[in-house]
Amino acid sequence: MVQETGKTEEKLTRQRDAVLRVIRSREDHPTANEIFQAARDHLPTISHATVYNSLRFLKEAGLVHEIKFGDGASRYDRETDRHDHAICNDCGKLVDFDLPQAADLMQAAARKSKFQPASVHLTLRGKCPDCRKA
């Protein structure tokens, strides 16, 4: 049977599937630790290390997207298409959006930096709608 992971030799084990389901079930962007807690509800013996291993596996298979902002832990996103992020300076909320114009700047960025481009990502910092009210 053909896998849908793109890495046909390796398997979507019970543990990896549990991790994937957690991420797919959520609108937000959980950390590895939040995923670990949630996965335990379904698979009480799953370990810390396995969650990290599974996240690496799923990321390499292109099934989830990792977001790192250095403010604490990496976050994981079920949205794997190219997109951008907004982060609230007050509460830390993280929101996805896509700005196609950002993608268009890749060549210009490559020219300025002399890098061979692979991807571009735009980050907006500001105040989220909730914190704006308060």
Place this chain on the structure above:
Amino acid sequence: MVQETGKTEEKLTRQRDAVLRVIRSREDHPTANEIFQAARDHLPTISHATVYNSLRFLKEAGLVHEIKFGDGASRYDRETDRHDHAICNDCGKLVDFDLPQAADLMQAAARKSKFQPASVHLTLRGKCPDCRKA
């Protein structure tokens, strides 16, 4: 005497000045630990915690810029004007450049995300000139 820090109540102590000098003396983007090592050459008793405290102080005073990509430690940059970064996927090299067009996207990003915008930052990932050759 008026301070040039913008935080007129607080002082540029010997330790903070040493940290600032290290950052200003370098073309690259040292980590807190690299700054700690270098600062010790001038001020042998300076502590780890003081370097972190000084970095926070200098950042808040607008004298240095912190760069966080989640891959390991924060890096510090003497360039405090808005600018963008390119990171090498192979060797991790970090390069500054400015893409004024990125700044122009702030309003569009704000519209899409519904955030009140404060700043935008573009990150290019790819291969640096050195790794391209190899």
Place this chain on the structure above:
DNA sequence: CATCATATTAGAATTAGTCTAAATCTATTT
């Protein structure tokens, strides 16, 4: 020069993530 706030120090604590070695699964072969 006594006081009081602020800064510094050394080291402990915390957090995120990786590593290790033993145990367990899963296929596949007999």
Place this chain on the structure above:
DNA sequence: AAATAGATTTAGACTAATTCTAATATGATG
């Protein structure tokens, strides 16, 4: 079904970056 080989999982030790804590030092002010 038993044996095997390879991949995966587990628990816990470990590491690196950063923050916290409590005691000490510094330095401006009355």
